[in-house]
Amino acid sequence: MFSSRPLPECGSVPSDAQASLQELKIACSNCNLRELCLPLGLHSRDVQRLDTLVANRRRVRRGGALFHAGDPFVGLYAVRTGFFKTCVATEDGANQVTGFQMAGELLGLDAISHDHHTCDAIALEDSQVCVIPYSQLEELSREFVELQHSFHKIMSREIVRDHGVMLLLGSMRAEERLATFILNLSRRLQARGFSPSALVLRMTREEIGSYLGLKLETVSRTFSKFHSDGLLEVNQREIRVLDEAKLRKLVARNQF
C-alpha cells in the first residue's frame, strides 16, 4: 500500500543539503528556506543583510512548547525544521487550534500586539526554529525598505489566511472542510519540495478536528468516506491523494 521506506519528515530540509547544514553558519543567506521564509521576495544580494538578525536557533522536542500564552514577547520564530501547532484557549478549557506551521513559516506574530504571547505554540515533532529578536527586526526594517515591506506582507498574509479559515469554519460542511485542509497541506508541502500526493500527517485527528471545528470522530468518519469514495488512500496518518480533481470539486461546491 505504502512503501516501507519512511516518507521524509514534513518540515525537514530536502535531501541535497541535509547532511552538511548543521555545520554551516547560521545565516539566512545560506538557508535553503530563503524562498519561503522572512527573506521572501528579497533580492539575493540583500538576504545577507538578515544574517546579523537571525543569530540563534532553538530546539523544541516533540510535545514541547516553543512558547505559551502569557509568555513575554521577545522575538518571532521561523520554523527551520519540524512542525508546530498554535492554539488559543479560554479560561474554562475550550481550546482551538488556530494553525499548523511548517518550515519557513513564522510564529509569534500575535504577540506584538500586547507584548506577550496570546497562544501556545507546540511542536508536533522534534523541531528547530530560528529566533528573530523583534527589536532588531524593527530596527533593521527601518533602514532596509525591502525587509520592511516583506515583513508587512507576511503579517498581511497571516490575516488573509485567517479570513480563509473563518470562511471555512463559518460556511463549510465537514467534507468541504477536510478537503480544503488536505489540499492546503498538499500545496504547502509541494512548495517545500515534497510530494503533493503522499502526505504524512503530523497531527492527531483531534488536532485536525479542533482546527476545522469538528470532533475527532467526524474527522475520522470523513477520512473513511473519502477513502471509500476513492478520493484518498488513508492509513492512519499516511494519506495519499488519489483524486485531486474531485477533492477540489468538493471545495468549490455550489451551495446555492
Add this chain to the structure above:
Amino acid sequence: MFSSRPLPECGSVPSDAQASLQELKIACSNCNLRELCLPLGLHSRDVQRLDTLVANRRRVRRGGALFHAGDPFVGLYAVRTGFFKTCVATEDGANQVTGFQMAGELLGLDAISHDHHTCDAIALEDSQVCVIPYSQLEELSREFVELQHSFHKIMSREIVRDHGVMLLLGSMRAEERLATFILNLSRRLQARGFSPSALVLRMTREEIGSYLGLKLETVSRTFSKFHSDGLLEVNQREIRVLDEAKLRKLVARNQF
C-alpha cells in the same frame, strides 16, 4: 420601551465636537479618534507628524463599497464616521462576513499581502473614512519609530482578533456566539463614548449570522431566547443589555 429620540449612530463622533468637525483641517492631531485609531499609543506631540500622511477623506454611502476584492491596493482606510462590514467570498457564491468596523478601526490590511484587496468592504450606514496612502505610511514609519511600532501592533491585534473569531466559530454554540458578539459590540461602543447597554445594530440578522457562522433564523431565535430569559431587550435592531453578568457567564461556560 425605547425612547423615541433616535440613538446616536454607532460610528458617529460623540456630540461635543460634531458640528464643527467638518470645518477643521483634516488632521489626526485635531481628531477626537486619536486615542483609538492609528495614533493609538503615540505621544500627543508626535501625533501631528501623521497629519501629512492622512490628507484625504472619502465618503461612502450606505450600501456602497469602499473597495471590492480584486481592487488594486493603494492605501489603508481609517473609519472616521459610520460602520462597515468586510466579507470574503468563494467563486461559487459562499460568503462570510469577516468583521464589522466602526470609528477608529482600520480597513484594508489584508491587501498588503498581494497588492490587491482580498475582501469587500461595504458601508452599513453613510460613512466617512480617512485615506492612508500605504507607501507614505511605510516611508513615515521608517523615520518615526513609534509609528512603526504602532502600526505593527495594529496588524498584530487584527491577527489576535481573528484567532478569537476562529475560537468562536470552531468551538462555541449559538448562544455563546451571540453573547460574545453582543459583549464585543458593547465594549467597543463604550470605548467610543456610547452607552454599553443600549445598542443599535447596524447590520441585518443575516449579516450577524454570516459573521457568527449561523443562519439568520438561528440568530433571530437566539435573540428571542435572550429576550425571554431576561438577558436582553430586543426590538428589531435596538438592543438593550439587561443582564451583562449572565451574558458573560454564557461566554465563559464550562464545556468540560
Add this chain to the structure above:
DNA sequence: CGTGACCTTGAGTAGCCTCAAGAACTGTGG
C-alpha cells in the same frame, strides 16, 4: 397605501455530536 426588505416563529429534518466499544499503533521494559 402599497411594495420590498427584514424579522419572527413553527414544523420537520439533516448533520454533526455524544457515548461507547474495540482495534491499531507506539513506546517501554523485561
Add this chain to the structure above:
DNA sequence: CCACAGTTCTTGAGGCTACTCAAGGTCACG
C-alpha cells in the same frame, strides 16, 4: 523479541443543535 500500557483511531447507535422550508408580521420608504 515479546508483553503491556497508554494513546490514537475507527465504527456504530442514538440524540440534539442548528438548518431548511414556509408563512406571516413589522418596518421604511416612495
